[in-house]
Amino acid sequence: MRDVARGVYGAARPVRPARDERIPLDCLRGHRLAIAGARSSYHHRYALTEITCGVCYALHDPLASWCLVNPARQHTVDGAPRTGLVLVRVPPDTRAGVGQLRLHVDGVALADIDVAVCGPCRRGVIEHVRTDEPHRRRGYGRVLVAAALTLAPPDTYQWSTTEVADDPVARAFWAGIDWPGDLAGPVYCTDMERAAGRLPDW
Ligand SMILES: [Zn+2]
Ligand SMILES: [Zn+2]
Numbered sequence: 001m002r003d004v005a006r007g008v009y010g011a012a013r014p015v016r017p018a019r020d021e022r023i024p025l026d027c028l029r030g031h032r033l034a035i036a037g038a039r040s041s042y043h044h045r046y047a048l049t050e051i052t053c054g055v056c057y058a059l060h061d062p063l064a065s066w067c068l069v070n071p072a073r074q075h076t077v078d079g080a081p082r083t084g085l086v087l088v089r090v091p092p093d094t095r096a097g098v099g100q101l102r103l104h105v106d107g108v109a110l111a112d113i114d115v116a117v118c119g120p121c122r123r124g125v126i127e128h129v130r131t132d133e134p135h136r137r138r139g140y141g142r143v144l145v146a147a148a149l150t151l152a153p154p155d156t157y158q159w160s161t162t163e164v165a166d167d168p169v170a171r172a173f174w175a176g177i178d179w180p181g182d183l184a185g186p187v188y189c190t191d192m193e194r195a196a197g198r199l200p201d202w
Helices: 003-011 054-058 140-151 168-175 190-196
Strands: 015-017 036-044 046-055 065-069 085-090 097-107 109-119 123-131 158-159
Touching: 015 097, 015 140, 046 054, 065 085, 065 190, 097 140, 109 140, 109 190, 123 140
Parallel strands: 015 065, 123 158
Antiparallel strands: 036 046, 046 065, 085 097, 097 109, 109 123
């Protein structure tokens, strides 16, 4: 039983996107860390900075510690480290086509999202967020969405997603991640439609 708990919460930490390695304002339970107290350390398996909330730790909360992932640090498939938790970017074959961002742990993809971005039209569409079943609820999807937003900043790009529908799990995901885009459905430009083969190529 103890080993099971370690498998879920010990070695496998939740992750959150962070642009730097400073201690964030709040813990995963919403404690203000300036008051709760926080410790910064190094998570060897993920090769990432790990933050621990002093209050959650004292209360034995399984979400007391989490790791920070810089969403802008993205590797090519060939250049990605084979150890640790890293983001890998697979560019699309064609302009405005669908590329992929993947979250790897020790060289294995545990989550990915499909993303289309068009520079001239200033649009981005997230088509699919997938996390392998045993690895859900750790923040992998949240980190991947943050990584997509670094490709096309939401202050100048219109973002949308195909992924909400009527599924309460999907709706909970998008409601919880500070998504700056549209949730009414994908807003493709004609370049994206053409790249996807939905328009004649002329
Ligand atoms: Zn806390
Ligand atoms: Zn376009």
